[in-house]
Amino acid sequence: MEHPVQEWQNYAYNKWLHLPSDDKNKFSTASDLTESFMVCWAQIQQEEEDVLERLCCDLSVKKEPRAVLFYKQEGNKRFGRKQYTAAAALYSKAISHASPHTEEMAICFANRSAVLFHLAHYSVCIEDIEHAQEHGLPERLKSKVLQRQSECLERLKISDPSGGVFPKAEGVDPSKLHNTGKPEVLHLKSNTQLTNAACSLQLHTSSPKGRHLKAIEEIKQGEVLIQEDAFVSVLIPDRNTLSTKRNWDTGITNCELYCHHCLERVIASLPCPYCSFAKYCCQHCMDTAWRQYHCTECSLGEALLTVGVFCQTALRTVLVAGSNKVSELICRIRTSSVQDVTPSQQEVSASGAKYSSDYEAVVNLLPHVEHHKVEFRFLCGWTAAALCKKLCLNKLGEDVGALSLSEKHNMSEDERKCGCSSEPVVFGTAILRHMLQLHCNAQAVMVLQEEQEVPYSSVESQKSSRIATAVFPILSLLNHSCDANTNVSFQGRCATVRASRSIQKGEEVTHCYGPHKLRMSVRERQKLLKAQYFFTCQCDACTQEFASGDTSTDFCCPKCSSPLKGEDELHCPNAACEHRIRKDQLLLQLQHLEHTVSTTREKLQSNHIAESITMLKSCLSEAKEFLSPNHKILGEIYDQLAQAEASKGNWKAAGVHLRRSTRLVELQYGSSSLELGHELFKLAQILFNGFEVADALNTVVRAQQILSMSYGTEHQLVRELQEMKTCLLQLPGI
Known part of the structure; x- marks a missing residue:
């Protein structure tokens, strides 16, 4: 999803192959990105615009009136089956396709309010009732809906005699009623060099490392080092669900589950009034997004899906920064011999200025022009030019669309000096620069999502999922280490960096990429x-x-179980055996095993428990024949066996399997890893349900220590562990 759809990539590559040699040489040897962009801009003709338009037709973000009825009926079916969460999501899809101030939209809001009532989201239910009334709720439904509103107020033990706005009476921020949680506000002691960073960090610059951060005092494990809001973030879409070549999709993607602006989880979204794609947790986020970028992006919806997340993130970066700031910094880069617009370590110390999480820091991230393949640079330039052309066409009649980039005689003297010809070329150059930067500086926003492996299971299983791409200028200062001393967690658009172990004074602070x-x-x-x-x-x-020089592998000898070594041909180091086998043969066997394990996961989700257990035990026997005893897939098999046994209420058997899985996770990821923390959380639930009180308490304490180090004490998982601990401590004999 980062890059354009494959057909556009193929078209751009073919265009590069047939580019006149003079233009190809001019692009390859261009001294700066403005020259590169100009070459691409000159190549965008009507044919290219038609190709992009055709590809855009394959993806749709338009409001489709027929889809309203479809999703409403599908929501009604789920509601009838008491599948309330799925029903809410489908009603939200119907709302996103409905036109404002129509009976269809009002009824969809009313239907969703019924779902929210059953889910006990009474505050949000009342909001949906208010939305239904705003959009023209039919008289025939008013009595039923108003009765629901009264029941919500009664459940919340609130009276509303004045007819005022309900959320204010509840004493919470109405703009955040849809969110499941907020980032813990951590007041970091001010850093004189860096915004959003602890005072224990110092900015350094050196030739081999570039800008990087070091500890100027000893840092304890779990200490918060950086807490930074993204400069921009873009939710990653599922292009398949938006394809016009498919029927309407009832699947629920991250674009339905998270606010498109603040990235918070949302149960009842508010749609953009003009497209069916953008959805928000509240009116505040919708208004902010519209003001900052969506007023431009909305009409480009299909084009942005076509050109990919990196291009959209680059465009959004420019829109959020604003044309004045973009023009100033792009022109300064072109006229500067240093190619650096952000204060260096020495400049920061001398002037008292700070390295801030702002556009200056973003634009100064290295684009690595010299390292990118020329074909990739052309794809980025070509895509940026095509997007700018479409943007110009959308704004036809305005200055931005009236100026041809080749008409340099229309430029002012100042524009001639820096080579920038009003907004289109500046925007295009900036978009190209940011696309190249994102290849190395994009940060994946990861969240924990509940994994419904087994219906009606008492054990929560969560997986880490990438929901968005974002830019964090301060976080980008951290260099990579394959054994980093920090970890990063996300709450909405906010990234929190904590020390994963003690960091000594003078030690570099690193992040694993x-x-x-x-x-x-x-x-x-x-x-x-x-x-x-x-x-x-x-x-x-x-x-x-x-x-x-160790060449050990994850495979073991099928004859004597010794660890195999080597590269392409593996050999057994046991002198009494000396068995040899090709690595690709074992990789094929592993691939088949992984597919079978994946199939059993699907069977578990379909509640075929007995069949799943039989298949998993067979997989376990096969895995032990040719894989290392510590191979990660063994942990996955044990984990699924634990889920299957737990679904039957066999807590003792589930605990045996999950203990084995936990041991393997600890060996693979380390004793203080997030992965171990999540596995211990599941083990605590199983031991708790199985009344293994002492072991459950020890496991809860250990899981709590690990997860609070990574997420803080206010995280949902940490709070759940605390509730389990409190309950266990109240039992007799503890």
């Missing part, structure tokens, strides 16, 4: 980092692994 020593071999990590981030990692973990 993805490849971790406990998850990948050193060669896999090096290959990935070089391809995406253009550097050869020399962290302590990589240095030590290369020095050891």
